[in-house]
Amino acid sequence: MHRQLSIAPLTALALILSTGIASVASAASPGTPLARGAASGRAVEWYDVRDHAAAQSASALQAGPRVTAERFLQGAAAELRLEGVDLETKVELKSGSSHTVRFTQTYRGLPVIGSAVAVRVGAGGAPRAAIVDVARGLSVSTEPTLDEGAARLVVEEQLGMSLVQSPAIQLAVLPVAEQPGKLVWMVDIHQGTRHQTRYLVDAHGGGIQGIRPMAMDAMGRVYQISAANTPEPVDVTLTDLVTSNPQRLTGWNGNLVVTNYVSGSQQNSYTVEQSLGPNSGEDFLYDPPADPRDPTDGFAQVNVYYHMTRIRDYFVDTHGVDTSPASWKVTAVANLMENGQPFDNAFFAPEAGNVVGGQFSSPNLLGIYQGTMNDFSIDSDVFLHEFGHYISHNAVGYNQGQFGMSAYGLSPWSGAIDEGIADYFACSLNGNSLLGEASLVPLGAGRELQDTAKVCPDHVVGQVHEDGEIIGSLGWTLRTALGQEIADRLVWGAVQSLTPGVSLGDFARGLLQTADELLTSGEMNEEDVRTVEEAIAARGLDDCDHVLEVTPGEDRNLVLMGLGTMAQGFGISCEQAKGFLSLHSFFHFSARANAGDTALRFSVQLTPVGGGPLEWSIYARRSQSVSMAPSGPLGFPAAQGYDFKVEGLNATDGTLLIDASVDPAFEPGIPYYFVIENKNCPTAQLRVSAESITPPSEGEGGAGGTGGQGGSVPQSNDTPDDSGCGCTVAGDEAPSGGRWAGLLGLGLAAAAVTRRRFVRR
Template identity: 25%
Template sequence: MVDMRFARSRIGVGGRVLGGALTLAALVTTSAVFADGGDALERHARTSIGQVNQTTRGIALVRTATDRFGDGDTIVRFAQTHHGLPVIGRGAVARISKAGVTLRADAKVESDLPVTTLPTIMADAAARTAERWSRGSASAADAHLVVWPLRGGGSRLAYAVLPKVPAGIPSAPRVIVDAETGDVLEARDLIRFARAFTYPANPTSTPTPDLLPIALTPGAKLTSDFIDSNNCIDNKTVRPVNMYGFNAKVHVCDMLQTATANSTDDFVYPPVDDGSPAARSDTFSEVSMYYHASRAYDFFRKLSGVADAQVVEDKPLRLVANLQIPSGLQSGNFAQAADPDRALEPFSNAFFSPASGGLGEIFAQIYGVTGGGLWFGQGPNRDYSYDGDVVYHEFTHAVVDKTLKLEAWHIDARGVIDAPGAMNEGLADYFSSALAKDPNVGEYASKDLAAGLDAIRKLDNQDKCPANVSGEVHADSTLFSGALWEARMSLAEDDRMKFDAALYKSMRENAGSGDLGYDDLGKLFLGTLATDLPAGKTALETALTNRGVLPSCERIFEYTDHPISPIDKSLGGFAAPGAQTVGLSGLAPGLIQVHAKITGKPAKVTLQFDAFEGQGSASPFGNATPFTPVVLAKFGQAITWSVKGGKASHDADATAPVDSTIGGASFDIPDGATDVWLQVANKGESDGAYARLTVAFVPQPASAPATTEPATTSTTSTTTTTDDGGCGCVTVGGSSRSSRNSFGLAALLGVMATIAGLARRRRAS
């Protein structure tokens, strides 16, 4: 007999939230249910999911993973398909205890599916379209039919095109092309860049090398069943590459294994990280990278309680040390980039390139597209593979890719937010620091960025929403990672590893969608902690609430009499992603809102700001409309956004384009209005940014001359204001300053321009 106990709650279905659905609080069965093994477990999980969400009936769900934990819990995950095609980001999950109790079941499925799976656009045409949006070449074999859910419900038959990029080029493009219209639904580079992170075994904190045991024992070379280590060696190889539809040749390094075990099966090589030519191919880098990656693998296995667990998508996971890039690539000099006699240039970063284009296990099962890896640069002053935190951080990105599959942007009631990407960075920071037992990240490799930089990010902080939100994922990660670290450190030492394990288990409980806000993932964590570590739930809930993450990250800045800019001056401005970046058609919502009190009886309210052109990854070769800021205004309450069928809508009272004569937009104030909320949205497909938001009120003509005066308010601002400080921007409709990021070919081909923006030193608490 099966004893079912239900509770009322709200379950997300097809991108929508349905009130009054039944959630399975506990489905109790006997161990006999599992007597015939995995098939019975799968049936049990399907039954649990069906009881929770009856819309899954008739939906094709394919089991993609069964994760077992040391405490006896089992998580069974499913991905949705439609006539054999993967429905990206949709699926279901059930967590079942050792006793057979269903502790949690959830599903996010799409019911509004394409009528036909026969494309109008052929695969080769989709591949040609994708080439214009990427640094890689693509053929029909790289275009894979999928069902692509739209934000707000509905879906399209589409091609997921994964252009090929030569090894040594830091790019992992994915372009989604509508299989009926040929439109580009999304274009993203899936590279996960990061900064250096410290831990006791790096040249700064532990300057004396030691012979240490390797967690995953290799053979004669640094290869095991789960990780494979390589060195980026310059053998003067030249390979063809297609960048944004243009064919070229580039000089790249070759992936070789240079480390060999000695007579005692040890890998012993001297460190060489002095900026010399020898440092660009030293074998110590390969050994260091393998050691730290194997330690990270062992760490997550211990969190799962399964000694031989595969914790990342790839088996083995490829690791590459000493990455350097073609000379001239940054400046767009193709002749120089193709010259094998020119030395490769330093690469001051590290990144994770996901398997299967970041589309999940079902995509890999159907198409066999794999090939994720961790890449570590050889910078001019520091080798990134020497720093254990860098390796741990990038490894965690691979773990997130297998579990949460976080996307880049999320849309909530207040607009767009980079929470998925920021939480990806925050989790990578958090687990790196948990492994290292140190909240400061990047002591060693940070010196590659600036000699006086003692760390790249610090988890021991008090960062909050909205003050620390800017739209840059690394900068926006610290309010989330800081909350996790704060909660962890408030626990007894014996409970901290349990806290880490509960978070990791939560990540594996995700039903399939990576479109999550800060609050969504926070609540997922709290649900697991409630059963596994109640003290941890209390600590994390308190930290998330105090930092403005719960109940939601509202992102409303109170205006006083100072211009509003990101709290970190180096960021320049708030991000304004284009419709192409966030996967919408039409208007892309803004990131933040500005609230101002209306005193007296002014006639108009004006929002002025500086705008930055040419931000983001959209190609400017005529393939995307430029950043086009528009201003929204609402009186009486905050602007609310909603999404349906891939289009965003809002309830603002008025929308206005930018008036070049005032560098902003002006709105009539209705009688009796006491408050106004203003937001900058983006009507273009390309990304942009804005800063120095200033609110001014224009008096009634009858009471005073038409002058502009600042607004006043009794509310204390939660932002840090900055002056222009030579940030380099284009004032909307005003005089031109130096552009923050030009539209030149260098900006397209130079990944270093992007990298430079990622090195953000976070404030100490």
């Protein structure tokens, strides 16, 4: 089904929903009032502000994008519902002749987690769009009951071990749906490693409110692309080196430092050195080592410097990104290992702190591992991908990672988008759609951006690398159709608009917003815009927000992640994980009964992939989405605000019926919202349907002839009777979740909870 992506126009009098931006050149038309989250199915609000901005004076528009955006937000605060919301200007980004000015939200001087605003300013200097993702109605004491030391102890108790490296600790405000917010300590452990994890500790009550992985994963002789694509080394100019005696691989006026691993691990910090100097006069002409697993390989270090500088220059020259501030300093570690053992990976870690210590301490760390088969430093695809995370983190800062949260609970979409755009820019710069020929492909983990088989929501699984393939391949489709220059502009322009609470559909809105700007500037034409719209629709991103509409006769087919997959990433069994962890459908659902209907039936059918027991529930709410809040010892979100529930299902089919017998009673003509929680061990194919029930017409014999509900699951708050509803699936747990294997910080927490449970028994 082709659906329109809605964007709301803003006038001085009202805030209204448009019919969409399926044709971005046309003016938005009036519709119904916009409400955040529940009514729109999105956590992020998009506004077309061109009419509002047209009323601004010429002098106001000549003040520059930053001042223009600030003045616009002040003048439109009432319409944007930003009164009482404190914003701080973060950064101004350039996209061709347009600009994006980004703001972060604060509360009494503290950062508000996951909140941001972006204003798109067109070539003429006038605001064109506002993207709002803020927490309203905050009211929380900013005086903590627990101090930093107590917060650290909470984390150590959760882990079941003392922290060797001192964590970074900072106060912040955590928005919670339908609550005034919570004051939390952000406690970051394993800083600067691929296992960097942030614990959110209630600064008043002491409980864990969430856990979020933070890592993302002269002349010189180099491979132009990789050992697989361009196996013959070439001599190139190493630009922007800082002159020193002895000469070292430090560049960008000191903001890039290339080092080599010496010892250590992510748990106890790394020891690195920078001892590589020129080997041919003033030049770094090292040959590839005879043994690709040589841990002191100088060629790898030179290769890293060259390609990181190449992509840095691309973002500076093409997109106007300013990488000169000290906050952009990055330490790159070549030949990285874990306690001297190879590892098949590379990662970017923000806020690296003192993980490498001393003169190499840096706010950003990029680690390129010595792999089990090949050195990952010989494949520029891999660390160009990691550079994509580095650039988006420092320029935009929207990526919440695998365990990001929004009003809809677990929300891995910002992480998936970031994985996709990192794939795209690595491949686009290298001119090849296959990511990782020399490093990932031999391991069976290469990603082909020409593969367009995945669509949303059918193939979305909730894992950031898997779902990011939709984003990366969409970018490559646009590159093939429109050329690199326009496609790169579209993708980077979309990224500038993103906020932490985005859906995959918001990335599509960003593409269309950028296409609209390029159409206005004459750099795209109407046919080009239609190409973008068609590519978005072909990948299902015109129907990929947090809430999916379910209409009679149109079943939704999705994937419901099983607990067994995540538990294996934690290093525990599914049965152990059940004691403290549950998941939910990453999408919520909505259905609307017609006027005159007497009931609405919401049905779910699971087809397990693999074996293991089922344990799941359905929650529903009238008029607005089921609200989610942190729950359990790890703070994973669970349903909190709902009107109806069916709990403890262990069959493959379940039904929730809303009719006149429930409280509140069924009301025709209003939307109802649903979410599925599960502790199922296996991942399952999920089929969701909705049926509106109409009264029988005269002469049909009345409702008594239907035979009742049969084996359907009881509704409302009654304890469900699963007899006759199907059989429990038994057998092995779900297949291994290899993509989850790096969740060390969460795995330690899960193991500690499990140990305590066994002790209590």
